[in-house]
Every structure is written in C-alpha cells, then in structure tokens.
Amino acid sequence: MANLRQRQQDILEFIGGFIDGKGYPPSVRDIQEGCSISSTSVVDYNLEALSKMGYLKRSKEISRGIELIGHRLSTARIPLLGSISAGQPLPVFPQDQTMLEDNTIEVDPSFVDLQTPVFALHVKGDSMIDALIKDGDYVVIKSQEHAETGEMVAVWLIQEEETTLKRFFPEGDKIRLQPENSSMSPIFVDAKNVQIKGRVVGVLRKYK
Amino acid sequence: MANLRQRQQDILEFIGGFIDGKGYPPSVRDIQEGCSISSTSVVDYNLEALSKMGYLKRSKEISRGIELIGHRLSTARIPLLGSISAGQPLPVFPQDQTMLEDNTIEVDPSFVDLQTPVFALHVKGDSMIDALIKDGDYVVIKSQEHAETGEMVAVWLIQEEETTLKRFFPEGDKIRLQPENSSMSPIFVDAKNVQIKGRVVGVLRKYK
DNA sequence: CCTATTACCGAACTCATGTTCTTATTATAT
DNA sequence: ATATAATAAGAACATGAGTTCGGTAATAGG
CATH class of the missing domain: 1.10.10.10 (Winged helix-like DNA-binding domain superfamily/Winged helix DNA-binding domain)
Known part of the structure; x- marks a missing residue:
C-alpha cells in the first residue's frame, strides 16, 4: 500500500x-x-x-x-592535492589526512563512492585542451593504479619526478602518454617509470 | 591566557x-x-x-x-533547473522551492554568495564548444538580469520560448548572441525579445 | 596579602530519548 | 477462510545526556 x-x-x-x-x-x-x-x-x-x-x-x-545519506555536507568535500602537469611534484598520497579547509574543494556527491579515494588537481597548462580541459580547471581524480587503454589519467613520472595529465596507451614495454593538444607530441616512457595515480572522472571550471 | x-x-x-x-x-x-x-x-x-x-x-x-555557525555554509547544493540550448522551456524561476534530491547538484561553496540565487543547467549541444563547454556539461549560473558585453549568459528568447547559452553583445536595439563554435553563426534578436536569466560562473563535467 | 573574578573539577540529579514488549490491526498468501 | 507476515499502537524500561551545585585552582586588581 x-x-x-x-x-x-x-x-x-x-x-x-x-x-x-x-x-x-x-x-x-x-x-x-x-x-x-x-x-x-x-x-x-x-x-x-x-x-x-x-x-x-x-x-x-x-x-x-x-x-x-546524500544529505551530508562533507561527503562531497574532497582534498585538492596540488597542481598537475606543471612539473610540480605530487606529495606522498595522503589517504585520509586532515586537510586544511582551503585545500579542499566541493564536488557533487556522485563523484564519491566511498570505496576509492577521490581527489582534485588544479590543471596547469593546455596539454588537454582538445579534451576541453584548460589551464586553471580542476580535474576530479579517482584513485587507481591501473588504467584502460585510452583513459585519461594522472600519472607520476618517477624519474622526472613530476605528475602529468595524459591519455594512457600501453605499447609493449613502453607507454605512450598522449596529450590532447594537436600542437603537442606524445611522450614515450618506460613502463616502469610510470606510476598511475588515478583516472579523471570530472572537470570543474570557475569563471571570475 | x-x-x-x-x-x-x-x-x-x-x-x-x-x-x-x-x-x-x-x-x-x-x-x-x-x-x-x-x-x-x-x-x-x-x-x-x-x-x-x-x-x-x-x-x-x-x-x-x-x-x-557558518559550518552549514559548506553545503552548496543548488537546484538543477533543466537543460539549456535544447529549446526546452525553462520554468518560472523557483526562488527557494523544495527540489527533489535528484534535481540538485553539489558545487563548491565559493560559487554561492548568499545574495544572488545560483542554479545549474545541463548543456545540450555544442554551441559553446570553443569555450570548452560541451554537450552534457553542467553550467553553473548566477542569476542576474543584466550582462556586460561579451559575457557568457543564459538567455530566454521570449518569442521562441527557449533558453540558450551564448555570449552577449548588445548592438543598438538588437542583440547579437554569439555562439562559441566556429561552425555556427551568431543570432541577432530584438533586445526586447531577450530576457537574461543569468551569467555563467562555472562549468562541471562528469566522465563515465 | 586579601578579595574578586574566571576557569576548572567531580559528582549527583533529572529529564530527554532510544529501545523493547505486548497487543491490535491490517495486508498477502496458501 | 486461515495462516503468516507486515504495520501500527501504547506503555514501560533503561540509559544517554544536559544541567546544577558545592568546591578548588588560577589569575587579576588593589
């Protein structure tokens, strides 16, 4: 009834x-x-x-x-861990470290699934411009260590000590990191020099 | 002490x-x-x-x-009023009407300033593709009735009875509504046929 | 030093509040 | 129709939890 x-x-x-x-x-x-x-x-x-x-x-x-459930304010507050693609090193991944209020960003709760950590990065540069992600945007990243071919991922280049945002294409023992910018060339790196930090699940842009 | x-x-x-x-x-x-x-x-x-x-x-x-006090400000749940640029009529603006949970979207609190209402629209079509806003994105809109030249606005075309997302250029008693898509032409409409609903202050995209 | 004020302590008190139990009233199925 | 579950009601119970009160330590002013 x-x-x-x-x-x-x-x-x-x-x-x-x-x-x-x-x-x-x-x-x-x-x-x-x-x-x-x-x-x-x-x-x-x-x-x-x-x-x-x-x-x-x-x-x-x-x-x-x-x-x-769903009414919670905090579920959707995720840590803003830093910038990406600017050669800036990403700190050791903080699982659930207490963040200052200024280092968090609010996103739609649907991004968060309680299982996998989610965090945000501030995008520097226009390497993903053709994917409609531009300098200054925030990307929401779901933490994972593996990626499917072609997925947009945040990777840590161990040797270069930098994080970058690219599409992921494994090619033998090398990996092609493909920018989405017609004026930029792909990067080929050794598979064991690459550590996947997570997959891009969202984009957030603010206008002044 | x-x-x-x-x-x-x-x-x-x-x-x-x-x-x-x-x-x-x-x-x-x-x-x-x-x-x-x-x-x-x-x-x-x-x-x-x-x-x-x-x-x-x-x-x-x-x-x-x-x-x-002040802690609840971290809730920034704003109404998702509908879609834009799809010819779908936008309903009478609900100031603070109770929305179903499914019709809201969580955004960063910095979008909201307590003074002006803010809402979100689901973007249909690629008329703003060159501004890196694509079909399926959500735009966060700050409610206002006037706009500066060149601002990206959501406007209600009274005669056509549809809402559209364009850049705003007043030209005499006409208004040029400029899409950001090189393959699309601007629309010229009578100034009194245009009702500005608000200005775009953010973009939100979700990947599957 | 004495006194006043503020901050803290511990315990007891009382009510607010979640839980449980028994019984009555429906639904749903066999 | 009869059994079985789902829902509702009311009351009683147990405890979670705000409040109060007498007393002590620390601080400030004269």
Whole structure:
C-alpha cells in the first residue's frame, strides 16, 4: 500500500527539513510529532526500514543519531592535492589526512563512492585542451593504479619526478602518454617509470 | 591566557570534525572525551562561552543540540533547473522551492554568495564548444538580469520560448548572441525579445 | 596579602530519548 | 477462510545526556 511509502517519504522530508532548520537531527519524538505519528515505536520501525533501504544511517543508542545519506555536507568535500602537469611534484598520497579547509574543494556527491579515494588537481597548462580541459580547471581524480587503454589519467613520472595529465596507451614495454593538444607530441616512457595515480572522472571550471 | 582560547579552539574543531564524520553533532560527553576534558561541566561552561561569542548556537535541554555557525555554509547544493540550448522551456524561476534530491547538484561553496540565487543547467549541444563547454556539461549560473558585453549568459528568447547559452553583445536595439563554435553563426534578436536569466560562473563535467 | 573574578573539577540529579514488549490491526498468501 | 507476515499502537524500561551545585585552582586588581 502506498500509505507506507507516503509515511516514510514524510519522515525523510521531515528529517531533512529539521536538519536544515536546526542544524542537528531530530529525535524520534520530534519525528513522531512532526509527522503526526501515534507512537515512537512506529517511528523507530520506519526509521529501521529506511535505514535498511539505505536512505539513512542510524547510530544505536545515540540521541538524534540519524544521518541522512546524500544529505551530508562533507561527503562531497574532497582534498585538492596540488597542481598537475606543471612539473610540480605530487606529495606522498595522503589517504585520509586532515586537510586544511582551503585545500579542499566541493564536488557533487556522485563523484564519491566511498570505496576509492577521490581527489582534485588544479590543471596547469593546455596539454588537454582538445579534451576541453584548460589551464586553471580542476580535474576530479579517482584513485587507481591501473588504467584502460585510452583513459585519461594522472600519472607520476618517477624519474622526472613530476605528475602529468595524459591519455594512457600501453605499447609493449613502453607507454605512450598522449596529450590532447594537436600542437603537442606524445611522450614515450618506460613502463616502469610510470606510476598511475588515478583516472579523471570530472572537470570543474570557475569563471571570475 | 592563551590556554582558554586553545581549549575552545579545540572544542570548535572537534565539533566540526564530529559533524562532518558522523552527520550529527556530538554530545557534551563526546566533546569531553574527544578533547580530554575532565568534566562535563567544563564542556558546558566553554560551550556557553562559545555560544555567547557567537561561534555556535545551543538548544537548551536538547541532546546534541549544537549548531555550528557558518559550518552549514559548506553545503552548496543548488537546484538543477533543466537543460539549456535544447529549446526546452525553462520554468518560472523557483526562488527557494523544495527540489527533489535528484534535481540538485553539489558545487563548491565559493560559487554561492548568499545574495544572488545560483542554479545549474545541463548543456545540450555544442554551441559553446570553443569555450570548452560541451554537450552534457553542467553550467553553473548566477542569476542576474543584466550582462556586460561579451559575457557568457543564459538567455530566454521570449518569442521562441527557449533558453540558450551564448555570449552577449548588445548592438543598438538588437542583440547579437554569439555562439562559441566556429561552425555556427551568431543570432541577432530584438533586445526586447531577450530576457537574461543569468551569467555563467562555472562549468562541471562528469566522465563515465 | 586579601578579595574578586574566571576557569576548572567531580559528582549527583533529572529529564530527554532510544529501545523493547505486548497487543491490535491490517495486508498477502496458501 | 486461515495462516503468516507486515504495520501500527501504547506503555514501560533503561540509559544517554544536559544541567546544577558545592568546591578548588588560577589569575587579576588593589
């Protein structure tokens, strides 16, 4: 019956509004009142159902221990690790190091999948201009160590000690790193001189 | 003494991190443990001080009733109003209408300045390809009704009943809407047939 | 040195709040 | 129809958690 779905819809909406309005999640009894539900146990019941369905996360025994999935502010805040393609060395990859607020950038939560780390790099230079990525853009990168042929990746050149943004083409024991700029030539490097940092999954540009 | 300031600084930081991590504010005892404070009353004491100084808001008698001032600014969820340049009509501008979760997109907070509404549009077509904006990208638009010469704007063509993304060039009582695509010609329209919806302040692209 | 003020401590108190249990009321299926 | 599960209700329970209070240490002013 659609009645149930309606009630749970109501609850979700109420929780969202409550958090937005007050800054902290509602208690079970807040929800009870706000959604005109007769008993706290009914609220509990439906919260459990919503939790199982993945709409929210509950912390047992904790007052207001409700976290709306997707509603979180921080999930989408990813570290801005530095610049790429400028010959600037990328620091040792910080798994989950605390970043200063200024070194993070907010992206759509859909970029983040909770499994693999995601980070951003500030693009220097126009080597990927034909892929519509220009100097000053931010690329969102999903951390991974392997890449498929032709994928756009951030690679660390061990010898040169620099990071660069290119398309990835393995050719025997060499690797062709192909810029997307008709005026630039591909780079051929030894396979073991290349360390893939991640794959580009998004681009973000800001205008002044 | 700087000791006080240090402790309160710690508390503020802890609260922020806690909220980011768990999705709900910490209890007094969470703070006590997290900041290695001997007594809950000390936490209460300092929370009260921080509250008086305006760093946070407390709700009396409410578990985890702490709201960090300014912390919610990191939420920058803006409405995704529709598509542009596809001849699809843009609905009446919803100031602060409740949007379905699917119709919003998360952007960096720096896009939003609390004064002017900001929204996003899904780009259809390649009329701005030379500006490195391609089909499928999202443009972040700051709502405004006037534009400077040459600015990239989203305009509503009243007669044609469609929205389009172009650069703006007033020429007498006509307006030249210039695509950034060498294979496309500018459009000349009557000034009073044009209603500027906003200016492009950002671009967001997602790769599969 | 004495006094006032601020910051801190520990414990007890009380209520807010999540949880559980029992029973009644529907749905869904056999 | 009858069994079985899903949903709801109300009350009681247990504890999470804000608050209070008496007292101590540190700081500042006279």
